[in-house]
Amino acid sequence: MTAVHFGFLRRRHLAGVLAAWALPTWAQRPASKRLHVGVEAALLSSGLAQHLQQAIGRDTGLAIEWRAGPGGALLSLLERGEVEAALTQSPEHELALERRNLLHDRRPVARSEMVLVGPAPRRAGRKQVAGGDPAGIAGGRDALTALQRIAQAGASGAAGFVAHGEPSGTRELEQALWKTLGPQPLGPWLRTAAAGPTAVLDLAQQTQSYALIERGVWQARGAKSGLAIMVAGDARLAATYHIMRSFRVNPPGGKLLVNWLAGPSGQSAVRSFGRGYRPVG
Incomplete structure (x- = not known):
């Protein structure tokens, strides 16, 4: 390999490293597979679910496939591992599953x-x-x-x-x-x-x-x-929506989804949507 070619590769590698430093933390993460996430159907009717889906894809590369339904039915799917995560506001059912260690990382996302x-x-x-x-x-x-x-x-x-x-x-x-x-x-x-x-x-x-x-x-x-x-x-x-992961499946993007929704980026997305919803902070 010539010195000129080697120098070109080194410069290109350095430029890539500097570009990565300049990107937000979420954007530096590789895109993961599609996640199947149960979502309270009310969030699709109001438009918040679509708003969050777009923001999650833009920031993290995660492809979210919402599976809409009532919270009780979605939590049964989560319990069986038929969805990787769920966004619901059925506190009694959620806490019952949490006490049985059938879900992980239950964190608040939005208040209504x-x-x-x-x-x-x-x-x-x-x-x-x-x-x-x-x-x-x-x-x-x-x-x-x-x-x-x-x-x-x-x-x-x-x-x-x-x-x-x-x-x-x-x-x-x-x-x-x-x-x-x-x-x-x-x-x-x-x-x-x-x-x-x-x-x-x-x-x-x-x-x-x-x-x-x-x-x-x-x-x-x-x-x-x-x-x-x-x-x-x-x-x-009062009603609070929580995101949580299933105990039975552990996809690589599950933890990223929970952290994004419950973290500053997710809370900013909830705030920007408004229309009856507020961040939890």
Whole structure:
């Protein structure tokens, strides 16, 4: 090899090293195989999942394939190793698996809240009578009081409530609230929606009923529903999404995914998206 050629190779190698030093830490990591990650379907409906997917691919080279569903179903897939990681907000189920050492690295990613929505109140005018909000809960901050009033109005035939029909984090919270009030009331005023994060909102719109909706889904889909937020801001309605890895599989990109989502880059991505979601810091 000539001295000129050798010198050229040395300069090219040095340039490559300097270029690598100039890149962000994430960009220096080699791209890994595609990761199958369970994601609470609400995050796809709101758009946050797609936003995170693009940012993860750009920063790390990871190819994320979301598998959407309700948190309870996704955590069963995670337990069996059928997905490598999951992003859910089903705290009781998550903690139960963590206590059994069936998941690793459970870390918070984004905060949101549930809001209680219902028929928008209408003031009386020349061409319309007063109406909406038959339970009289608009503007409240106490979810338990609001549910109690809805149940009372429902028993008299004046109001309806739409419950979640799949094992999502929202359903878990909804059932916990009813349990705090006592035995869950029954009656034709209490309907159960089909599967899917927007099914509850669709049925509540059709029947002019009350429902608990994740704020991100509401901000993405609620504007044309004819419903309005009745109750928000109760600490009992808070929701936190966690990322976690399966105990049964250990793909090379799994740890990178968790660290990115829970770290500064992931938190910045959540903050930039907004729309009902906040970083955990």
